[in-house]
Amino acid sequence: MYKNWWKILGALLVIYSTIAGFLSDVPMLPILHESIRNLYFHVPMWFGMIVLFSVSVYHSIKFLSNSNPEHDLKAVESVNVGVVYGILGIVTGAIWAKFTWGQAWSFDVKQNFAAIALLLYFAYLVLRNAIDEEQKRAKISAIYNIFAFPMMVVLLFVLPRLSDSLHPGNGGNPGFNSYDLDSRMRAIFYPACLGWILVGYWIYTILYRVRSLEKNNNI
């Protein structure tokens, strides 16, 4: 966690994806036009959010198996960063939707489900605030976290495939693979995802260190 190479890698990847995202050629599509470049900024937010929530669940499971309070702090801080990523993803998505689909909130399944998934983690944070006793709070919120995670997976990955969506790859729409995500875009899109995930993980480690210092200082 305290090594630096992956932070530099993350920063370089984000910088690379931003520069290349603006300057590279993109396929011209009828409604999207240049806004297809948003793919490099909007979608990595979701990937980052999902990775951070997975990290949180991993630490919740760890906490239940050895009840080390360290893992509880890790779980809550990764949820915090994940929620920030999720909010950024939803707002950028709304802006993008406003100019391509015509409405900021077009009641697209993926939009709705992303909002509900965020609600799930808000509930997690509310639950944490509702319990005063520290050990009990850690245990119960870890249980809720693990209970909610499969639901979020169902929400974000399974249900949108069953219904029509304006997003590519759902319902009747063809996936990115078939038309617009050609190899040039892939070369930017994947590094962008990795970069933003690493940056999110970096923020999470910083938050965790602050939180553990806070805890030590209070005692």
Added chain:
Amino acid sequence: MKKISVTFLMLMLTLQLFAQNGDSSLTESVYATGKIYVVVACIVLILFGLLFFLFTIEKRLKKLEEKSSAKN
């Protein structure tokens, strides 16, 4: 008279054609920016969000510093 009316009618037809042309060129000019500003807005928003987040982290850190300096 008939001739004039026919030419007038023809003119009207062409006028409609022109109008359509003009319309499409108008939309083209709106799209000529290519919606690049959407991308810019999104990036600005992400940066704004992250910077704001940074401020909240700093606030927590500041509290911590005050506490540790009070201790010493």
Added chain:
Amino acid sequence: MNLSTQVKHLVKKELLLEWRSKYALNGVLLYVVSTVFVCFLSFVSIEIITWNALFWIIMLFASINAVSKSFLQESKGRHLYIYTIASPIALIISKTVYNVLLMLVLTIIALSFHMVVFGRVPQDLPMYLLATLLGSLSFSTIFTMISAIASKAGNGGMLMAILGFPVIIPVLVVLIKLTKNAIDGLDRSVSWDEVGMLLVINVLVMAVSLLLFPYLWRD
């Protein structure tokens, strides 16, 4: 005592308690009947889609009221007593079984009353019935675990709603789609996807509850 006899005894105990007071059943029945009646008085004639939406709203709140009693109602002392004599897995299975039974009875009564009062019958009644039964099944499995979490967290009803809604919404989305298919009398082959989905969600929730409940129960 092995698991199955424990479960049997616990379910019997729940049923006996319920039979003596008839508190949950009567209370929720009164709630359902009065809500349907109020809706009838205010709507009089009604679109079939609104009818469906009303039914699910009523069922949602009825199930929250009915199921939340299972853990919130019992005193700390009784919890401790059960803790000493039964395994936690037997307890969660018995509570879930009891809640499923309660919800099935409730759903059938509520559905028949709802149909009689508004005088509307879905075109594909067996499919609609299947959907409502699956719905009551998933309501009870999900809310049983949520009510256990909420009762351990201390403050009951409010937390139950906050924690429960984000988890139940995906199920409701699938249910509403399924029932709409049944109302429109679509071919049944269209709906099997959703039925399968609901079953998968139920199995998932049950598996996660069985895994997590022992941790929750142990103080």
